[in-house]
Every structure is written in structure tokens, then in C-alpha cells.
Amino acid sequence: MNIANKITISRVILIPIFLIFLLVPMSLGTITIGGAEISVSQFIAGIIFIVASCTDWLDGYYARKLNLVTNFGKFLDPLADKLLVTSAFVSLVGLDLIPSWMVIIILAREFAVTGLRLVAAGEGDVIAASGVAKWKTLFQMVGIILYLFNNVPFGWGGFPLAQIIMWVAVIMTIISGWDYFYKNREVLLRSK
Template sequence: MNLPNKLTLARIILVPVFMVTAWLRLPYADYLATAVFVVAALTDTLDGYLARRRQEITRFGKLLDPLADKLLVSAALLVLVEGGRLGAWVAMIIIGREFAVTGLRAVAAAEGIIIAASRFGKLKTVFQIIAIAALLLRDYPFRTWHIPFAGITMSLAVVFTVASGLDYFFKGRELWLPSAE
């Protein structure tokens, strides 16, 4: 097993570690949970970079990498909803988009169609990670200055989540629009 795939597996293993850490009722648990989340999120950037640079892209990695991302973000959103830090409707938009796009990409792949990721998808990921980290930290240090940083970044994450989802469905429209035969 190559290093990029090991990093992806590490991200999956960090998901339950993150969840347990986030539910601890100990001093500094929020900081520890955020650190675990950020380390796990950084493995996504690192595994992709290494796989491309070393030309070690595998079918296993192509399957596991997006699954690991969805598990991490979904786990974090569930922790935030359960902790009363995020509305369930926000989590549902993000998780629902992930299911919809994964389904679309699976159908496209079965038809031999590749739907390339867009800039919106990258922005979605960046803002989701930043917003989740800010919410885990209860908006520290921004709350000191009364700046709703977590709310702003989560709003942008939702906008880019919806935009990237629409972009995927637009790019794959030949799969779901009736054909003119």
C-alpha cells in the first residue's frame, strides 16, 4: 500500500478519534478535537498531492479518498448539530449535496463519462474545513471582537456547496435530461 493510501486510511481512522475527542467534557477538549479535525483534513491535501507527484494514483485511492472526506465532514457536522452549534438544515444541505453528487458521479462513471471537479468544489472544501474548525472552537478568537467568523464562513461554505452541486449537475445534464431522439 502506498503512502497516499495510508494517509487516506489514517483520515478514516481519525474520524472516530475526532468524534470521541469532540464529545469529551474536559477542559480544552474543543481545542484537541479541532486539532484532530484539522490534521485529518490536511491529510486530504497531502494524500492528493503525493499521489499526483509520485504518480501513485490507484483505484483504491480513487474510491477511498472521497469516502474519507465525506466521513470526516459528516462526522464533524453531526458533532456540531448535536452540540447545538449548527442548525440541522445546514448539515442536511451539505450532506445531501454529497450524496447527490456521489450518485451522479457513479452514474456518469458507469456511462463512461468523467465529470471534472470545479473551482467551486475546491472552495466548498476550504470553507467547510474553516467553518467547521471555527465552530468547533466556538468562534474563538473572533468572538472576542464580536465577529461572527464561523457564521460567515459556514454561510460561504453553504453557498459554495450548493454552487458546486449545481455545477456538477449542469456538467452531467446529459445523464438526467431527456434525450432528443
């Protein structure tokens, strides 16, 4: 197994650790960051999420730089991303930190695009991630991080950056979903 795939697997392994610190009640106390109070366990979960998110960039970097692109990596990398982001979003809804309708739109798009990719794969086509989808993922991850850290440091003046970033992420999610289906409409038309 190459280094890129090992990094991707590490992202999958970090997901349950992230969820334990975020969701399991722990008496680790609280810390104050810029006037905002956050539980130590949520802070640790935020750090773990950042590390896991960075592995997404790192595995891709090594795969391209060292020519380590494998079918296993093509399968596991987007799956690991979806597992990480989905688990974070569902947890944030459960903690009443993010509106559920936003997460429903995001998850619906993920399921729809995954279905499109499966249909394409059944016909021997591969649908690569688009530029819009990569930006969508970046906005989603930044939004999650801001929510995990209670919008610090932007919450000091009441500036709702986390909410703004999530609105952008939802809009980018809708645009990227439309983009995938529009550019790959012939896959669906052929499969009738």
C-alpha cells in the same frame, strides 16, 4: 499500498478518535483562549480535525507528485473527505453549535452529487472534482474548525466569522451542486 493511500486511510482512522473527543463526556477540564473558554476534549477534537483535514491535501500532493494515483485512492479519498466532514457537521448539530438547516443543505448536495457520480460511473464516465467544489470543501472545513474552537480568536469582538464562513460554504455548496448537474446533465439524459 502507496504513501498517498496510507495517508488517506489515516484520515479515516482519525474520524472515530475525533468523534470520541468531541462527543464522549470527559472531565479533562477547560482552557481559555483569548477570553473564550473551551473544553480540553473539544480543543483536542479540533486539533485532530485539523490534522485529518491536512491529510486531504497531503495525500493529493503525494499522489500527483509521485504519480501514485490509483483507483483505490480515487475511491477512498473523496469518501474519506465526506466521512470526516459529515461526521463533524452532524456532531456540531447535535451539540447545538450549528443550524441543522445548513447541514441538511450540505448533506443533500453530497448525496445528490454522489448519486450523479454513480450514474456516470455506471456508464464508464468519471466526474472529477470541480474547482468550485474544492473551494466549497475548504470553506466547510474552515467553518467546522472555527465552530470547534468557539470562533477563537474572531469571537473576541463578537465578530461572527464562523457563521459568515458557514453561509459562504452553504452558498458554495449550492453553486457547486448546480455546477455538477449542469455540466453533467447529458449523463442523466442518457440514462433515461
